[in-house]
Amino acid sequence: MNLPEKKRTLISLVIFGISILVWILLLFNPGHIMTVQHCHISDSGPSAASLRMLLQMNPFSSLMTGWGLMVVAMMLPKLIIPIQQIYASSFKRQRFLSTILFVSGYIGVWMLVGAFMVAIILGIHLYMPGSYIPAIVLGVIAIIWQFSPVKQQCLNRGHDHWTLAAFGWPACRDAILFGIMHGVWCVGAGWALMLLPMLLPVGHNLAMILVTFIMLSEHLEHPQVPRWHVDFRLRLFRYLIAQTKIKFRQAL
């Protein structure tokens, strides 16, 4: 990669910085944008009235804002290497624009998917408010998906290395297409994990942190031949353990 380490580090710090800021926002959950509120009236059963009330308490726009913030907080660190690559292989004047277009394409895909996800979440809260059953069912699906060849295929394609056009409109087009395709494969790999915290009646934040760790860790693994395979993809965990040991030895 034709990018000095100091610039690579700077890109990483900026991205982690944005992610952490959004995490703080999410964890404080202002206006309850990250959780769906419901009242006991809706517990009496689904109806047009209860849907109206649910939407009054949880406007769709607020839910989408929450979803968008969740995507930024959880997913932005996954974009560090592609953004470094875009910086390294673009003209200086094009670097920032291409990065913005790439990130926009990526987040755009997640927002599109988010509209469906939020609708599902609302439906579940309407029909089964406060129930653990949807989360348990999705958890089982997520585990099956986790070890499936399709998931591995999506993770592999998430490592697709795009060589962008350098000049003019084609450079912009390639950046946004790269973002969109990166988003598509990322959704394919992580849709179940992303939805899971939203379905939990309690422990939403903790689940979000856990899911972020899993998704980052699996993204760091090298591509593998797709097959049914029980693989917990713990590279981030191994990395943290190894780095802790190194730092500990240095300190002694």
Next chain:
Amino acid sequence: MPVLTRKNAWNNNGTFSNPDLLWYAKAVGVMQTRPLNDPTSWWFYAAIHGQSISDNPGWGTIPPPPNVPTTPLPSSSLISQYWDQCQHGGWFFPPWHRGYLYAIENILRGIVAQLGGPSDWALPYWNYFGPGNQYQMPPAFAQKTLPDGSANPLFVNARYGPNNDGNIFVPFSWGINQNCQSNTVYTGRQPAFYGGNTTGFAHFASGTGSLEGNPHNPVHVAVGGQDPTTGQGGLMGDPDTAGLDPIFYLHHCNIDRMWASWNAAGNSNPTDPNWLNGPNASGNRQFYMPTPAGTPWLFTPAMVNDISQLNYTYDNLTLGITPTLVSQNALRLRNFGLSVDDSKLLNAKMDENNDSELVGANSAPLKVDAKGAQTNVQLDSSGWNNVAKSLKTTTMAQRLSENKLPDQVYLQLEGIKGKEDSVVCSVTVNNQYAGHLSLFGLKNASQKDGPHGGSGLTIRFDISSIVDKLELSNALDINSLEVHIQPVNVIADGNELTIDRVSIYREEQG
């Protein structure tokens, strides 16, 4: 135990009169009698480097000798622990191969001793840069039989050589040299940095160091050559078959000797714990080799940092290049009429972290077939002006006083993909020779579900001297550069290369 000495394979004219080669052949023969699933077998060790057992073409289609088995497979846990470990395209290339050689040498030495040979037997090296005809493969490898009339385990059918005619030698006309020995810094990419760049979390291996880039890679491809009828590469030309050819270990022994010589000349290896602790430091799989007892030996670069740690040396630890009285930078400045003392250039630090900038690129992916390919690299006026500014003789003295040297300019072939590692091309820029393109590792790097995610290979050439000539002939005010890529061997139908982008980068110095 006394220190073991690895000696030149060309001793006694590289024939079986050289006892190192005779015992090597006998011990290889014993390893080849062991089954594939035996961690101390020849086949298992080759698979540690890389394997294509289930591919077609793969191990099952290799023309004998050797008769390469594809069964019985070891357990999946042994496979995941040991196989397909080789480290290319990054800073672990030298230490991993050192541990690999050390481990197989231990097994071979044990067998040599059991056969009644010397207990201090050590791997010989093939120094193709040696005097006389040492650029040729030691003749013992081309004999079909041993002196006792039995089959020679060193003889390999699929070893075709650079002209695809079975004559095995290292073709210096391909630009193969040991200029890497003049590098002074380990961490970074070819051609200025020796050992390769950090790998970290990036899955694409584009951090090849100069030792690996040249001579390691082109020697592999030259020795392997191609089947002249199909264009399929020989064993040495592909990381997944290279370890099956006994010449592999003599080639790598020479690469290891060059690294040891480079250290002996006062150059240092990384002290970064992320290198010393190996890929485990970034959460990747660790380096394991089977011992003669078949048990795993776990090693890190810190354990093979110096050959004295492993109790061996070489009979020749000279650097291999003639010491130059002036640096490359001083020579370059002389072309611009500036005679500068090297000591004044010391502050202009050689650093992989110098700023790099794209200054030109072609507009569409390039396909390279048997006829070759040509593309125009359009230059971006803003970036190219920066190059021109750094080369202006009127301001060069002023820039030097600020410890700034003229920019280095690189031609970069990005995302080279294909199926056949043995293809070699020459590359010219504006009809001036830039270098030879050697594609060892191409197939693996092109596989979408492989460790590199299908990113292909990215190879760069230093074209500063070509750009200097343009400036000196007042011809730098141009909008594009013409790049020709011409194959020097066979590109069969279906084995065409694609190159995602051909680009020009400038790199500030100082």
